[in-house]
Amino acid sequence: MKIKIILLVILVLISFSKGSFSNELKLENKINKNLRCLICQGQSIYDSQSDFAESMKLVVKQKIKAGMSEEDIYSFFKIQYGEWILYDPQFNIKNFALWLLPIVIFLAGGIIIIVKFGVLKKR
Amino acid sequence: MKNKYLKIFIIIFFIFSFFIFYYGLKQKDLYTTENSGIQKFPNLTLHDFFTNKQTSFEDILIDSNYYLVNIWSSWCLPCRDEHIYLTQLKKNSSVKIIGINYKDKKNNAEKFLDEFGNPYEYILNDKDGIASIEIGAYGVPESFILNKQKEIVKKIIGPIDQKKFKTVLKIMKNEN
Numbered sequence: 001m002k003i004k005i006i007l008l009v010i011l012v013l014i015s016f017s018k019g020s021f022s023n024e025l026k027l028e029n030k031i032n033k034n035l036r037c038l039i040c041q042g043q044s045i046y047d048s049q050s051d052f053a054e055s056m057k058l059v060v061k062q063k064i065k066a067g068m069s070e071e072d073i074y075s076f077f078k079i080q081y082g083e084w085i086l087y088d089p090q091f092n093i094k095n096f097a098l099w100l101l102p103i104v105i106f107l108a109g110g111i112i113i114i115v116k117f118g119v120l121k122k123r
Numbered sequence: 124m125k126n127k128y129l130k131i132f133i134i135i136f137f138i139f140s141f142f143i144f145y146y147g148l149k150q151k152d153l154y155t156t157e158n159s160g161i162q163k164f165p166n167l168t169l170h171d172f173f174t175n176k177q178t179s180f181e182d183i184l185i186d187s188n189y190y191l192v193n194i195w196s197s198w199c200l201p202c203r204d205e206h207i208y209l210t211q212l213k214k215n216s217s218v219k220i221i222g223i224n225y226k227d228k229k230n231n232a233e234k235f236l237d238e239f240g241n242p243y244e245y246i247l248n249d250k251d252g253i254a255s256i257e258i259g260a261y262g263v264p265e266s267f268i269l270n271k272q273k274e275i276v277k278k279i280i281g282p283i284d285q286k287k288f289k290t291v292l293k294i295m296k297n298e299n
Contacts, residue, residue: 038261051226052262055252062253080259 024064031060031073034087044087164192164273167254172224172232172246180221180273183245187219189276189295190269193243194255196225197235199263205282209242212288217295222246225255225263268294 032046037053045053045060063073077085083092091099168179184190193209195202209220222243224232227250249255258267266279268291276294279287 051252052256052260055226055256058251059253059256080256081261 027070028057028060028064031064031070032057034074035060035077036085036087038081162274164267164269164275165257167257169223169247169249169254172222172229172248175248178245178247183221183247184219184269184273187217188271189218190273191218191220191291192223192258192267192269193220194223194225194249194258194260194263194265196227196263197231198227199225201282202264203235203239204284205264206239206242208283208285208288210240212291213242215292215295219244223249223254223258225249226252 029046033044035045035056037043037045037048037050038056039050039052040048043053045056060073063076068076074086083090089095164180164184166179166181168177170176171178191209191212195205212218213220220242222245224246247254261278261280264282266283267275268277268279270276277290279291283291
């Protein structure tokens with residue numbers, strides 16, 4: 001009976017430690033998927049097996065272990081390689097039109113529909 | 124009246140799009156980090172190639188007006204072409220050449236140096252390629268020219284050829 005309890009405790013402990021491990025791995029994969037491979041520029045380093053992508057994955061792993069957050073790691077790569085290295089572009093003065101234009105067009109379309117067809121007046 | 128505005132609007136729209144695409148096509152679509160990235164060379168600690176001692180860049184980058192940090196490997200074919208220029212550059216007293224051996228086997232690297240000569244003042248080992256990423260390298264071979272203050276003056280992505288060799292010499296003459 002005692003052995004069973006000890007085994008149970010050990011198993012529970014293992015499952016907990018594995019949980020944190022898989023969280024780290026999840027974060028690592030998430031970051032890897034958002035970083036561009038230097039050699040094959042249409043791929044993320046998660047998908048790539050080129051030498052430099054493998055090295056970049058190691059760097060990401062190291063930085064996570066060192067306790068750096070996702071944002072810290074992105075800004076590290078941004079300083080080294082420019083914003084181009086990130087797949088998810090950040091909002092800035094160069095690309096604000098790309099981010100805002102769809103919303104503006106959507107709102108303008110809505111206004112045209114409301115004015116032209118008098119959706120509000122009918123009520 | 125309404126039609127007239129519409130026509131003008133359409134014409135302006137087409138001219139606008141034309142210029143956007145015209146300039147868009149002219150832009151290079153291959154991104155390199157030649158003009159961007161870090162300014163100051165990071166101080167990393169790596170193992171020395173021959174003695175395997177821990178060596179930091181701060182200890183090596185002294186007593187010279189210029190430093191050329193060259194990432195190379197014995198398996199990299201363009202590195203062989205580039206090597207002639209590095210040996211030539213070794214004769215220049217105002218520059219110290221430092222090699223980073225990227226993901227290489229020691230045997231092969233030694234053979235490479237025996238065959239083509241060793242232009243490097245120091246060679247540091249980068250077995251897993253982490254240091255090259257920390258420096259902001261883009262591929263093998265790649266060279267960084269640093270000035271006395273250890274600031275990156277120029278990055279040369281790919282092998283040094285006749286043309287790039289001349290620019291290297293020019294940089295060292297101009298800033299001296």
